Amino acid sequence: MIAIRTGLGWDNHRIADGRPLILGGITVPCEFGLDGHSDADILLHALTDALLGALALGDIGMHFPDTDPQWKGASSDRFLLHAAKLVRERGWTISNVDTTVVLQRPKLKDFREAIRANIARLLELDIDQVGVKFKTAEKVGPVGEGKSGEAQAIATLVK
Ligand code: C5P
Numbered sequence: 001m002i003a004i005r006t007g008l009g010w011d012n013h014r015i016a017d018g019r020p021l022i023l024g025g026i027t028v029p030c031e032f033g034l035d036g037h038s039d040a041d042i043l044l045h046a047l048t049d050a051l052l053g054a055l056a057l058g059d060i061g062m063h064f065p066d067t068d069p070q071w072k073g074a075s076s077d078r079f080l081l082h083a084a085k086l087v088r089e090r091g092w093t094i095s096n097v098d099t100t101v102v103l104q105r106p107k108l109k110d111f112r113e114a115i116r117a118n119i120a121r122l123l124e125l126d127i128d129q130v131g132v133k134f135k136t137a138e139k140v141g142p143v144g145e146g147k148s149g150e151a152q153a154i155a156t157l158v159k
């Protein structure tokens with residue numbers, strides 16, 4: 001019998017001048033970036049939480065507390081690889097992941113394929129198992145006013 005699980009992830013970081021804008025492990029050229037204890041990659045953080053959620057193993061902050069100095073400036077690859085390892089150890093296979101990044105600007109669509117390829121590489125998936133979508137917030141609310149960026153992710157696991 002096939003068992004199926006899904007997990008949901010969401011993240012939100014403040015925009016800050018002079019910080020790198022890293023999404024899905026790809027640095028997007030921009031005069032601002034996202035603030036945070038680690039590299040503030042909202043997309044990989046949301047994806048990590050989606051995998052942890054599917055396993056019902058808590059959330060990213062439980063596995064990597066942001067009060068711990070060893071995670072300061074950490075590349076978020078590490079968080080996602082840790083969650084992917086837990087998926088494998090528990091006998092699950094990732095069927096697909098889908099994501100949405102909500103940022104008023106810059107335009108991100110030219111980075112879609114690089115981000116998909118990097119997530120596929122990290123999760124050992126084919127690129128057609130990785131969805132990456134972008135939305136503005138129609139200039140409304142903190143994201144729309146350029147104060148923050150958000151990402152959402154969903155992951156489906158099969159056994
Ligand atoms: O938010 P909205 O529906 O107006 O976005 C239209 C399209 O613009 C999206 O489907 C997406 O492909 C692209 N987009 C983008 N970078 C963003 C926001 C949206 O490339 N930061």
Ligand code: MG
Nearest residue numbers: 011040042045
């Ligand atoms: Mg985060």
